Amino acid sequence: MNTQTRGAAIDWIPDSGFQLRKAGVQFDAVRLDGEDGLRLACLMHRMTGGDPGPVVVQVTGRHAVYFLLPAGSTARRCWPREVTRFNGTSGRISYVPVPALCGRTWPLSWWSPPTDARRFVHPLLLRTAAIELLSGAGGGAADRS
Numbered sequence: 001m002n003t004q005t006r007g008a009a010i011d012w013i014p015d016s017g018f019q020l021r022k023a024g025v026q027f028d029a030v031r032l033d034g035e036d037g038l039r040l041a042c043l044m045h046r047m048t049g050g051d052p053g054p055v056v057v058q059v060t061g062r063h064a065v066y067f068l069l070p071a072g073s074t075a076r077r078c079w080p081r082e083v084t085r086f087n088g089t090s091g092r093i094s095y096v097p098v099p100a101l102c103g104r105t106w107p108l109s110w111w112s113p114p115t116d117a118r119r120f121v122h123p124l125l126l127r128t129a130a131i132e133l134l135s136g137a138g139g140g141a142a143d144r145s
Contacts, residue, residue: 010117013101018108020095024088027054027120028074029066029096031084036134037065041111043129044121053121054114056099060107066096068114073123080134 012026023029032040037057044052044067054068066086074085086094099105101113114120 010114012117013098013114016100016103018097018099018105021098022088023086023094023096024071027068027071027096028088029068029086030074030079030126030130031064031066031086032082032130033062033064035063036082037063040067040126040130040133041065043133044126045112047125047129048122051115052112053119054110055112055121056097056108057111058097058108065111067121067126068096069123069126070120073120077123077127079127080130082134083130 012021021027031037041052041055041057044055052067056066056068058064058066071088074087075089079085086096088094097108099108099110101110
């Protein structure tokens with residue numbers, strides 16, 4: 001493992017490049033595409049004082065933003081229709097791309113890297129922010145200020 005990963009003891013982060021991780025094992029995830037995903041990441045950044053938990057961005061295709069949440073936290077919650085859930089519910093297998101902490105990981109990168117193996121995005125806070133943003137109440141520029 002690389003030094004950063006070993007120091008944080010996060011075994012689901014690859015040493016280099018990126019790998020797909022089965023959702024529902026170490027974490028669940030939700031994805032919001034395009035500018036809405038970036039706006040939600042910025043909103044979460046502001047709401048959490050700069051520590052929203054692990055967030056991955058993809059710069060190609062749909063320009064996806066993945067929010068990593070505790071395993072089992074997305075299955076029984078209603079999310080806005082624009083949000084795609086990745087979890088391990090019965091009869092469902094889904095995978096989430098996870099980049100290394102450094103090196104060549106294109107087209108993925110950490111918008112907000114993980115700080116601890118057990119620290120994830122807060123599900124209720126993210127869901128509330130997503131509902132607010134997608135209803136038009138939480139707009140604003142996609143920046144981290």
